Amino acid sequence: MPADGPVLDVAGLNAAYGEAKVLFGIDLCVAPRQIVACIGRNGAGKTTLLRCICGFVKPLSGVVRSHGSDLIGLAPYDVAKSGVKYVPQDKKVFYDLTVRENLELGSYASGDRNWEPALNYFPKLKVHMDRKAGYMSGGERQMLMIARALLGNPRLLLIDEPTEGLAPGIVSHLREVFTDIARKTSLVIVEQNLPLVCAIADVVYAIRDGRVAAMFSQRSEMSFQTFEKFL
Amino acid sequence: MTAAKSLASRALSWWWGIAATLLATSLCAVLLPTPFMNEVMIFAIYVSGCNFLIGRLGFISFGQPAYLAIGAYCTAFYLFYVGTNPLVGLGVGVLGGLLGAIIIGPFFVRLRSDYFAMVNLALAVVLFYVTQKLLVSITGGDNGLWFLTQMQSTPLLDLTAPAQFLWFAIIVATAVTVMFKYLDGTIFGACCLASRLNEDKLQFIGYDNFKIRLVAFIIANTVTALAGAMYAIYFGFVSPEMGSPSRAAEPVIVTLLGGVGTLAGPLIGAFAYTGMKDVISNLIGNWELFIGFLLVFIMLVADQGIWGTLPPAARALLVHLRRAAGRARN
Amino acid sequence: MSLDPRLVMSSVIFGLSIGGIYFLLAIGLSLCFGLMRIISLDQLLYYSIGAFVTYSVGVATGQFWLGVAAGAAAGGLASLAVERLIFRRIYARDPTFSMITSFGLLFGGIGIIKFVWGVVPRPVEVPTLAQFDVLGTQIPVYRLIIVGIAVVVYALIWAFLHRTIVGKAIRAAIENVEHVEGLGINVGRLFTLTFVIAGALSGLAGGVYAPLILVDPMMGLEMLAFVFMVVIIGGLGSIKGTAISALIIGQVVSLGSLIYAPAAQMAPFVIMLAILLIRPTGLFGVALTRR
Ligand SMILES: Nc1ncnc2c1ncn2[C@@H]1O[C@H](COP(=O)(O)OP(=O)(O)O)[C@@H](O)[C@H]1O
Numbered sequence A: 001m002p003a004d005g006p007v008l009d010v011a012g013l014n015a016a017y018g019e020a021k022v023l024f025g026i027d028l029c030v031a032p033r034q035i036v037a038c039i040g041r042n043g044a045g046k047t048t049l050l051r052c053i054c055g056f057v058k059p060l061s062g063v064v065r066s067h068g069s070d071l072i073g074l075a076p077y078d079v080a081k082s083g084v085k086y087v088p089q090d091k092k093v094f095y096d097l098t099v100r101e102n103l104e105l106g107s108y109a110s111g112d113r114n115w116e117p118a119l120n121y122f123p124k125l126k127v128h129m130d131r132k133a134g135y136m137s138g139g140e141r142q143m144l145m146i147a148r149a150l151l152g153n154p155r156l157l158l159i160d161e162p163t164e165g166l167a168p169g170i171v172s173h174l175r176e177v178f179t180d181i182a183r184k185t186s187l188v189i190v191e192q193n194l195p196l197v198c199a200i201a202d203v204v205y206a207i208r209d210g211r212v213a214a215m216f217s218q219r220s221e222m223s224f225q226t227f228e229k230f231l
Numbered sequence B: 001m002t003a004a005k006s007l008a009s010r011a012l013s014w015w016w017g018i019a020a021t022l023l024a025t026s027l028c029a030v031l032l033p034t035p036f037m038n039e040v041m042i043f044a045i046y047v048s049g050c051n052f053l054i055g056r057l058g059f060i061s062f063g064q065p066a067y068l069a070i071g072a073y074c075t076a077f078y079l080f081y082v083g084t085n086p087l088v089g090l091g092v093g094v095l096g097g098l099l100g101a102i103i104i105g106p107f108f109v110r111l112r113s114d115y116f117a118m119v120n121l122a123l124a125v126v127l128f129y130v131t132q133k134l135l136v137s138i139t140g141g142d143n144g145l146w147f148l149t150q151m152q153s154t155p156l157l158d159l160t161a162p163a164q165f166l167w168f169a170i171i172v173a174t175a176v177t178v179m180f181k182y183l184d185g186t187i188f189g190a191c192c193l194a195s196r197l198n199e200d201k202l203q204f205i206g207y208d209n210f211k212i213r214l215v216a217f218i219i220a221n222t223v224t225a226l227a228g229a230m231y232a233i234y235f236g237f238v239s240p241e242m243g244s245p246s247r248a249a250e251p252v253i254v255t256l257l258g259g260v261g262t263l264a265g266p267l268i269g270a271f272a273y274t275g276m277k278d279v280i281s282n283l284i285g286n287w288e289l290f291i292g293f294l295l296v297f298i299m300l301v302a303d304q305g306i307w308g309t310l311p312p313a314a315r316a317l318l319v320h321l322r323r324a325a326g327r328a329r330n
Numbered sequence C: 001m002s003l004d005p006r007l008v009m010s011s012v013i014f015g016l017s018i019g020g021i022y023f024l025l026a027i028g029l030s031l032c033f034g035l036m037r038i039i040s041l042d043q044l045l046y047y048s049i050g051a052f053v054t055y056s057v058g059v060a061t062g063q064f065w066l067g068v069a070a071g072a073a074a075g076g077l078a079s080l081a082v083e084r085l086i087f088r089r090i091y092a093r094d095p096t097f098s099m100i101t102s103f104g105l106l107f108g109g110i111g112i113i114k115f116v117w118g119v120v121p122r123p124v125e126v127p128t129l130a131q132f133d134v135l136g137t138q139i140p141v142y143r144l145i146i147v148g149i150a151v152v153v154y155a156l157i158w159a160f161l162h163r164t165i166v167g168k169a170i171r172a173a174i175e176n177v178e179h180v181e182g183l184g185i186n187v188g189r190l191f192t193l194t195f196v197i198a199g200a201l202s203g204l205a206g207g208v209y210a211p212l213i214l215v216d217p218m219m220g221l222e223m224l225a226f227v228f229m230v231v232i233i234g235g236l237g238s239i240k241g242t243a244i245s246a247l248i249i250g251q252v253v254s255l256g257s258l259i260y261a262p263a264a265q266m267a268p269f270v271i272m273l274a275i276l277l278i279r280p281t282g283l284f285g286v287a288l289t290r291r
């Protein structure tokens, strides 16, 4: 294991799409086994932040480090290989591939053939192993996305709006899974579901117009009322 | 007040541009060999249709020879079988091109831009076969149709005399340029650009994408057919070779050479291309090699074309020179 | 009008073999579009290169099949160089952009071929003149060999895409490049691999078709329209579609020339227009999603 430093250290991150600047000096820090939640309105720049961290968007300036090693300038697949994995917002698994094939691709880069831990979080997937992923429900697809990303034991998962549009039952299942995952892996979750955030987050960043508007690290500060005004 | 002023100055500035181009072209017409200038002028008209398609609609067509051939053959049919007046022949060619575009357009403009590019090339190949093999009894196949001596001379500008034809070509090219410039400023021009940038939004604000594209397609390819008709009259001869698909990339190349979407682009591109072709063919004889890799080079480094690349390059050079001068002074 | 059944029979075989060539050429174009979103006209250059190398190696060694192998290898190598030097820089741009670039490559390549081999068309000897008797019709065995090669290639490609992990990654990347990258897979390598496979298949097509035509620098351009029509009818990005439409176009061209030869060249175009009228993205075309 790389020695010291936080699992993720973002400092002074600026990013833009063409002329339009989106992120203005974001600072964010994730300690081992922590769950960090980012909340904020649509268009605040949360997705852009995650995409900068994992190399899909090249930031204008700023620092992104993981255990002391620099992530900026790495290709997205190198970031993923270094153990920082991203679960995008769109819930697009590979529709034409079976669940098994989806998982095979998840473990291809790391060569990790031990699927048991990841599948134990989502027993439902075991039943549908040879089904085309395109035929599954939104909740099952989200599970597959997370399971796929978990293969190879990443040290950090970046999950973008995992519960968006899912049924309450699945949301509470995911809540348990997230706390379980966090025993080994740090999590950054972008989430609009405030009860979920209040229940599991260790640290909450409120993003507004591309800036960190507030940060909460005390359990006592975290309440629906406090967070609501950032949405 | 200021708006009116800026409008006036804009109008003035583009009129200036056209006047300056016209002057430069006339100068060239006097100084350079007439056959060369004739080819450049017709070629410029030919390319301006393609330039409009690429620059305003974002549609790249590798099938321009097809529309060129339609115009050329319609003119040739008239002058070979029916009449003797080249001006009427020109009209017939343009009408033929218009009709052709109206028939073909609805099929093609519905397509995505990549399919559009391919389908057009396929059309050019098929038309080539039609003129070369299928309708031999009418088109004369590879022998083509020859009617140079059949044309009667026209008053004012005698189209059968190359030197006078050149002035006619310059006038037509200017008219085409002015028309495209005018279109740019209209709602229609704005819609074309908008449909290129974002079709969904355009649909949303209540303009019909299909109609806009169709009209643009018809305008562009009627102009292309006009160029074909002028070729026919200038050479007094047409053959399938004119619409050969192996020349399908020429208008696209020249458009890129001159700079996509710029007004003077086609003229400058036509100048550069025709000139280079003469020089290179004489020098090394392997024209494909040169033009192919030139095209790749343009795409990789300077996709703004001559017109778009030169000013920044000149500016960079100027800055560099000024700095050097500054250093020398210190 | 009555047609001689024996003529029809040999025509069908002829159509199958020419369809096989179309397939070998079009599959590369189609895969490259599906994965990289490029229109790679330069495949027709590798086709010509394959034919010329087959000719030269055949003349030098007297071994036709060695020539074909060398032709496929040359196609693969040329495409590798082109991908590394040129396409790599333009993947991010619009498909039509790649189309122009590849047209330039095709032209420049034709210039190089003219420079190396000259403009005189070259004949390549048919490796076997054996005939095969089908219901009283004499069918050249070589035509059947071409059909066989096309079928084997189809099966191999299918197996590669469905049974190997790299092939699965390619299928996944056809759906969504970014997600594949997010799993730690170097998509650039998949692109290179796919492009080289396409180039090698084009080279193979040129090699096996060489004995049936004259090898000349413009042979790629002559093939262009047909390959386009095959790809468009089948739908860009679909392997199944490409195979089916190659089959159709092969038959249309060969049976068509039996009925009225000049029209045979036009018929595929009419079919293409008809299909595009119903389905603007071809029979099995992938919808172009924004990436
Ligand atoms: N690909 C893109 N190109 C241009 N602008 C974008 C792109 N993606 C997002 N944006 C803009 O960046 C801003 C932040 O978007 P995003 O990061 O997706 O916000 P969030 O995930 O918080 O809803 C928005 O204003 C959005 O319009």
Ligand SMILES: [Mg+2]
Binding pocket: A043, A046, A047, A048, A089, A160
């Ligand atoms: Mg978002």
